[in-house]
Amino acid sequence: MKVLVIGSGGREHALCWKLAQSPLVEKVYAIPGSDGMRDVASAVPVASQEDILDFARLMQVDLTVAGPETVLAEGLADKFRDAGLAFFGPSQAAARIEGSKGFAKELMEKYHIPTAAYQTFTDEAEAVAYVKTQKLPVVIKADGLAAGKGVVIAQTEEEAEAAVREMMEGRAFGSAGTTVVIEEFMEGEEASVLAFCDGKTIIPMISSQDHKRIRDNDEGPNTGGMGAYAPAPVMTDELMKTVRETILQPACDAMAAEGYPFVGCLYAGLMITAEGPKVVEFNCRFGDPETEVVLPMLDSDLAEIMMHCVNGTLSEEDVRWKDGYAVDVVLASEGYPAGHTDGDVITGIEEAEKLGCHIFHAGTKKRSGSFVTNGGRVLNVVARGATLKEARDKAYEGVSAIRWRGMQYRHDIAAKGLKHLENK
Numbered sequence: 001m002k003v004l005v006i007g008s009g010g011r012e013h014a015l016c017w018k019l020a021q022s023p024l025v026e027k028v029y030a031i032p033g034s035d036g037m038r039d040v041a042s043a044v045p046v047a048s049q050e051d052i053l054d055f056a057r058l059m060q061v062d063l064t065v066a067g068p069e070t071v072l073a074e075g076l077a078d079k080f081r082d083a084g085l086a087f088f089g090p091s092q093a094a095a096r097i098e099g100s101k102g103f104a105k106e107l108m109e110k111y112h113i114p115t116a117a118y119q120t121f122t123d124e125a126e127a128v129a130y131v132k133t134q135k136l137p138v139v140i141k142a143d144g145l146a147a148g149k150g151v152v153i154a155q156t157e158e159e160a161e162a163a164v165r166e167m168m169e170g171r172a173f174g175s176a177g178t179t180v181v182i183e184e185f186m187e188g189e190e191a192s193v194l195a196f197c198d199g200k201t202i203i204p205m206i207s208s209q210d211h212k213r214i215r216d217n218d219e220g221p222n223t224g225g226m227g228a229y230a231p232a233p234v235m236t237d238e239l240m241k242t243v244r245e246t247i248l249q250p251a252c253d254a255m256a257a258e259g260y261p262f263v264g265c266l267y268a269g270l271m272i273t274a275e276g277p278k279v280v281e282f283n284c285r286f287g288d289p290e291t292e293v294v295l296p297m298l299d300s301d302l303a304e305i306m307m308h309c310v311n312g313t314l315s316e317e318d319v320r321w322k323d324g325y326a327v328d329v330v331l332a333s334e335g336y337p338a339g340h341t342d343g344d345v346i347t348g349i350e351e352a353e354k355l356g357c358h359i360f361h362a363g364t365k366k367r368s369g370s371f372v373t374n375g376g377r378v379l380n381v382v383a384r385g386a387t388l389k390e391a392r393d394k395a396y397e398g399v400s401a402i403r404w405r406g407m408q409y410r411h412d413i414a415a416k417g418l419k420h421l422e423n424k
Helices: 010-020 051-056 069-073 076-084 099-110 124-131 158-170 236-259 292-297 301-310 349-354 388-401 415-422
Strands: 002-007 028-033 061-067 118-121 138-142 149-155 180-184 188-200 202-204 213-215 219-222 227-231 263-273 274-285 325-332 358-363 364-367 370-371 378-387
Touching: 002 010, 002 051, 002 263, 010 292, 010 301, 010 378, 028 099, 051 118, 061 076, 061 292, 061 301, 076 099, 076 301, 099 118, 099 180, 099 236, 118 124, 124 158, 124 180, 138 158, 149 236, 158 180, 188 236, 188 292, 188 301, 202 236, 219 236, 227 292, 227 378, 227 388, 292 325, 292 358, 292 378, 301 388, 325 388, 349 388, 364 415, 378 388, 388 415
Parallel strands: 002 028, 002 061
Antiparallel strands: 118 180, 138 149, 138 180, 188 202, 188 263, 213 219, 227 325, 263 274, 325 378, 358 378, 364 370
């Protein structure tokens, strides 16, 4: 079969890499793709949704997989399904679970899915007045899509008011911030659980933990994600069972009951609180950088699983996992996340691969035979190991082989997981 992956980042490189391993798959295309993923996919520089659909028809693509949330929020899955083409990813209606935080919170409230208490506002003055009544810290979220960065945890009333005004009046996140969701701050440890869903059946993937802040010890501004590891020891077997029964399956059932069954990857960002796991956010697609650690641990055929999701035939035996752990350290450009430099020559990628690491390209391009930086997050250095420590050490050994001017990364990826294991 021929497979098309939409996107160009590290997540999409990992998807192409895993799909290319399937004996069912003879060809993988990526739109627009990147130079860095040409080892597993043919990059196709196509822009509009109509051109994507025309390409899929022309090349007789058997399965199309969405990487980023934007194409889902814009309804690409609907266009493919209307054309009779298999598409792994939710409809525009179902993608609202990520596209509108207010919509997601209302759905969770209606179907009793555990999450933080909240209020939604379209009036700036009302939002500012509300934050003055709230216990600190308080969480301010832009309602719409903001590339994983539209969240402010305000420690003071002044910070909360400034965040509201910046989102609603200053349009820090464009139209995404015209509506804001103000939530209670949840205490606990975060974890991510991605799940395959065919509209009625949902099967969780192994848990993972993302690292959002730019600097060690969770300091500095939020980013798109500076690394991850899987599985996350904080997510015990008992907790995974609770998440499946109280969050994932109810969310799947809720969307089906509302008339927009979810087909694709449902991502639950969780806070493990003293009262149990609660939803921080839902996403309508594979997480980044969680995908880069979850897929190397998958022992099943990804293309086969995705086709079962598309056809409504997903079952437990379709999804199997390898033993051990995986760790991903994200290497970022100088200045990220506020900005970034491009065009710096990268060395050491092949050396890191020889050390046993997978290198997934997030923001690179080829120039005069060498890879150069071309984005904020540049590379994902991923390693597997029998233990979390082994995977972590191997990943950082790979990191040590790679260099470019201004390269930055966190030195404490998986530290929380190792601490959990030490305390067992």
